[in-house]
Amino acid sequence: MDRMLGKKRYVAIFVLPALLLFICFVVAPLIATGIYSLFEYDGIGTMKFLGIKNYVNLFTTDKYFPQALKNSLVLAGASICIQLPLSLLLAITLARGVKGEKFFRTVYFVPVVISSMVIGQLWMKMFNSQYGIINMAIRMFGDKDFEFSWLSTPSTAFISTVIPAVWQYVGYHMLIFYAGIKSIPGDYNEAAKIDGASKTQISLKITIPLLAPVIKTCLLFSLTGSLRAFDLIYVMTGGGPNHASEVPGTLMYSSLFRRGLYGYGSSQAFFIVIECLLFSYIINHIFKKAEQNASAI
Amino acid sequence: MKSLNFKKIILFSILIIVAFAQLFPLYWLITFSLKSNIEIFGENVIGLPQNWRWINYKTALSDGGILRYFLNSVLYSGVTVLVTGIVSSMAAYAIARMKWKLKDYVFGIFVLGIMIPTQAALLPLFQLLEKLGLKGGYLGLLIPYISFGIPMSVMILTGFYKGIPKEIEEAAYIDGSGIFRCFGSIILPIIKPAIATASIFTFLGSWNELMFANTLVDSSNYRTLPVGIMSFAGQYSTDWGLIGAGMVIATLPTILVYFLLSNQVQESLVAGAVKG
Numbered sequence: 001m002d003r004m005l006g007k008k009r010y011v012a013i014f015v016l017p018a019l020l021l022f023i024c025f026v027v028a029p030l031i032a033t034g035i036y037s038l039f040e041y042d043g044i045g046t047m048k049f050l051g052i053k054n055y056v057n058l059f060t061t062d063k064y065f066p067q068a069l070k071n072s073l074v075l076a077g078a079s080i081c082i083q084l085p086l087s088l089l090l091a092i093t094l095a096r097g098v099k100g101e102k103f104f105r106t107v108y109f110v111p112v113v114i115s116s117m118v119i120g121q122l123w124m125k126m127f128n129s130q131y132g133i134i135n136m137a138i139r140m141f142g143d144k145d146f147e148f149s150w151l152s153t154p155s156t157a158f159i160s161t162v163i164p165a166v167w168q169y170v171g172y173h174m175l176i177f178y179a180g181i182k183s184i185p186g187d188y189n190e191a192a193k194i195d196g197a198s199k200t201q202i203s204l205k206i207t208i209p210l211l212a213p214v215i216k217t218c219l220l221f222s223l224t225g226s227l228r229a230f231d232l233i234y235v236m237t238g239g240g241p242n243h244a245s246e247v248p249g250t251l252m253y254s255s256l257f258r259r260g261l262y263g264y265g266s267s268q269a270f271f272i273v274i275e276c277l278l279f280s281y282i283i284n285h286i287f288k289k290a291e292q293n294a295s296a297i
Numbered sequence: 298m299k300s301l302n303f304k305k306i307i308l309f310s311i312l313i314i315v316a317f318a319q320l321f322p323l324y325w326l327i328t329f330s331l332k333s334n335i336e337i338f339g340e341n342v343i344g345l346p347q348n349w350r351w352i353n354y355k356t357a358l359s360d361g362g363i364l365r366y367f368l369n370s371v372l373y374s375g376v377t378v379l380v381t382g383i384v385s386s387m388a389a390y391a392i393a394r395m396k397w398k399l400k401d402y403v404f405g406i407f408v409l410g411i412m413i414p415t416q417a418a419l420l421p422l423f424q425l426l427e428k429l430g431l432k433g434g435y436l437g438l439l440i441p442y443i444s445f446g447i448p449m450s451v452m453i454l455t456g457f458y459k460g461i462p463k464e465i466e467e468a469a470y471i472d473g474s475g476i477f478r479c480f481g482s483i484i485l486p487i488i489k490p491a492i493a494t495a496s497i498f499t500f501l502g503s504w505n506e507l508m509f510a511n512t513l514v515d516s517s518n519y520r521t522l523p524v525g526i527m528s529f530a531g532q533y534s535t536d537w538g539l540i541g542a543g544m545v546i547a548t549l550p551t552i553l554v555y556f557l558l559s560n561q562v563q564e565s566l567v568a569g570a571v572k573g
Contacts (some may be wrong), residue, residue: 005394006395006396008397011397013387014390018384018387019406022407025440025444026418027406029425030418030421033418033420033421036420090312093312104312106556107316110319110320111319113552113555114552115505115548115551117524118547122326126325130338131339167319170319234508249414256419270417276412276414280412
């Protein structure tokens, strides 16, 4: 058996189809983006080497990039401070066993499987100034003539895209937390109960510390997901009005495919890559100790 | 004891409020997809339709071209799931079981592919597909979908392979089976559930994908459902019932797959996340 599994020819036949596809159509293009980002390039003419000037320009001459970056960090903040705690609370409550546990789990997850195009269109309709369900509710309970255009007012446009983003993935994180909690051996809870710990104490002192690796995964997912956000914002506002709701993803898209700025747009794209790697590194570093504690218990 | 009950009631209320918040927009979508504008815009905003306008669905499918987009999406997702499943299950087997020096590095490359925002590859990918003469056809979107689906599938499948006892394969090899026969007739049947799990991931990813489909396909003949619905929504922007019908049609398959395989879906997310 070992002889068979060690033959180079067999290894190649098994691994190369996937590896070649992945390298040619994912890894190589990513590297190309990194290289383009160091040049001035419009796709047709010659490429002029600029070094890191494109990256410097993102923060000095670009009118929209700093705001876009801020927006993506607001989205990340909302995900981490609202979505994750809510998901964790739901998961802990469900994992304790309540009536209709399976029903709730299934319902929370439904929005996750829906295309963000549909979610975006749907929430656009909900925010519609005349016929949207949100303004209709406000008219019903308060101001009868209320009319406000959430998505075409610069100060509310971006926040109006954050709400569905947070809404859509609550069930996703809930489920990951839930599975994490269920995989904790029951003995710990039993022992704590015998020692007279309350349910809240058990959650805070046992469940959450043991959940450190899972919390880390959820943090990574929601942080990198926010930094690379595109679909919902592209559908709902297109980055407008007057660029108020841009994120790096939408700016990159319009630089590359509307304005033909291949070099500059690539620096915006690659900035997102660097950002994601950096944040992943930081989170992994922060959680190193917590994870050691979790596995030591 | 009294305070304990009180807390229970609060927690249960939170569960119900969140469930309502998750479902209500979808309820609203389904009901307005069956209404006329007169009902949607004032007469009957949140109730069930007074006249069930199934014609919205008929019009969306025939006049709006949604049927064509739907079939395109079935083709894209179907082929992507099939090919990704085959190449990933082979690569994962090589990583989990075969003996070669670079396997940890190769696995590392695949795992990195999950972390990195793949949209950053879009422009060079666009140029590459154009150079190969594939951009704009079915292959021009299938190849990226397959390539981007591989890392997650490889990760899930590698985890499963490592959990299978080696004895089963050993017996087959001792009996004189070749590696391909053993893989096809013994290994694949064992990891069927893992392949199903990975396939759901791949299916959701390709069915719902927007950015690549929007950029890499020009002709409406090859358009996917999400892009099709987006242009459809722009074209008929005042007819909410019609747009709603299109959106429900785009959503039905994923909801259906989810309800049929909800245990498997939940497992797949957990497998992807907790092990990652």
